[in-house]
Amino acid sequence: MDVLEIAKNLIKVKSISPNDNGCFHIITSELSKIGFDINFDNYKNVENLIATIGEKGPIFCFLGHTDVVPEGPIDEWKHHPYDAVVENDILFGRGAADMKSSIAAFISATSKFLDKVKNPNFQIWILLTSNEEGEIDDGKIDKIISRLMNENKFIDYCLVGEASSSEIVGDVIRRGRRGSLTGYLTVIGKQGHVAYPNKAINPIHHSGEIIEKLSNIVWDKGNKFFEPTTFQVSNINSGTGATNVVPKDLNMIFNLRFSPESNAAELKNRIEKILNDGEFKYEIEWVQNAEPYFTEKDQFINLIQSVLEKVNGKKAIINNGGGTSDGRWIAPMGTQVIELGPLNKTIHQIDEQIPISDLEKTEKIYLGILEEINSN
Ligand SMILES: [Zn+2]
Incomplete structure (x- = not known):
């Protein structure tokens, strides 16, 4: 499936926190096709997916969530929030920006990368939860992180696909949160x-x-x-x-x-x-x-900036505003955590949307990052 197809299929699943409600089924069937090992680590009523490929080299992880916030009054939406309608090259639906498009881009960028590079010199993980937006009592990704740390597994680089951008995809990235x-x-x-x-x-x-x-x-x-x-x-x-x-x-x-x-x-x-x-x-x-977190080391951010310079002709502004994100759970591993995703103009709003060109650009940037890691 191409990136748009995956994004549409995910939007069609009404996955209000903390219920994944079948998104993982779509995701794992795509990831299995390209050779990922699939593992679930569920706590209470929250599902968490850890998909991994490769055994050597540093660990790079795409981090995201399949859950969405409630749609609000449906009759105020231009298109039904779970129909994934495309109109004038814009994809509408709950989760279009936060963050099912990013997940679709994780998958398709990785698939394109593995098509070109048969033996990457690093490991790729895709770590997704079904409760990023919901209540903390329902369980969060933190349990998995504690377990991984106990097993002496540490993520080196983590890209959080939250909608960080302002006017164009990749104009703003975050290296921390309040x-x-x-x-x-x-x-x-x-x-x-x-x-x-x-x-x-x-x-x-x-x-x-x-x-x-x-x-x-x-x-x-x-x-x-x-x-x-x-x-x-x-x-x-x-x-x-x-x-x-x-x-x-x-x-x-x-x-x-x-x-x-x-x-x-x-x-x-x-x-x-x-x-x-x-x-x-x-x-x-x-x-x-x-807790606040901040990525001090420059290596991963420099690598991302060089990709953004190629794609956008300029580096991103670093802004650590916005709400909290799951990046905070990963940072204590000593991981370099950077957030980079689509525009956040319509997240959590009626008529949440993403232009298809932005979806494709997000995929292109993620692919560029994988290639850049491999060449380093
Ligand atoms: Zn989000």
Whole structure:
């Protein structure tokens, strides 16, 4: 199957996290044809595929995920999100950009590479999970990484196919990501009648001062490769529904995306100190969703840049913004992890799409990277 055919077949599978729902069947039948060994390593309800070929030399790994986020209101889509319609040379569907096209490009680029090069001097792995987008409780790729490390297997180079690009494929790549820390805060007041405020404590009013303080803090200044740490409130809930009642408590969820200039423990301390200074009671629970990571070594990134220079006539900009990615699980192996994939303009949106020319370019860049590794 060519790259478009694979991408279309994958989009037609409704694989909402953490359910692969049959994508792996399509993928493994393609990979078996070109000689890959297929292994599954499943945890809870998450499926993970490790496909490998070759036994000697450094390990290069394509990393990705078959799951997608929900499609939202289907009638707002121009084309049904799981029909994989091509119109005006643009492929529409959930996962078209994040990241079924990248998986299709992993497979077809590898297939073309192995057609040309019978005995590569490195090993190729394709590591895919069915739960990149979903909840961490369902299990992540981290379990596999721990197992591999216990078995003394280490990935040397990892290309994450997440949609990193901005205007043209390959104009932006990532060599790291910020960390993510979520706070679940309950501000505890005292319920009462709105007409007798002296007898009540209003947690909604206190939330105002909390947001005011936390949103004005400069947490750090970031560094050459990372934007400064940011604080955002994502949810607030309070109130009994009645117009004349001061509610007892308020629940707030906030998130910090933090650069390596800060760390989770320090951020928690700073926030708890501010909360302790307030004249209210509170409870807080923390969930650290991700540690920041950064690829220090230049070898793999230089190799990728030389491919991008050939394809685009210019090197990519390095930007380590965006959400977290599964690259964070691989980095602790000492792996050089770089993210490079299609445009991220429509990811997670209604009418998610990829121009066919971008799909083919992604394949071309991945093929170039395989050739470049082999010639090094
Ligand atoms: Zn993704």
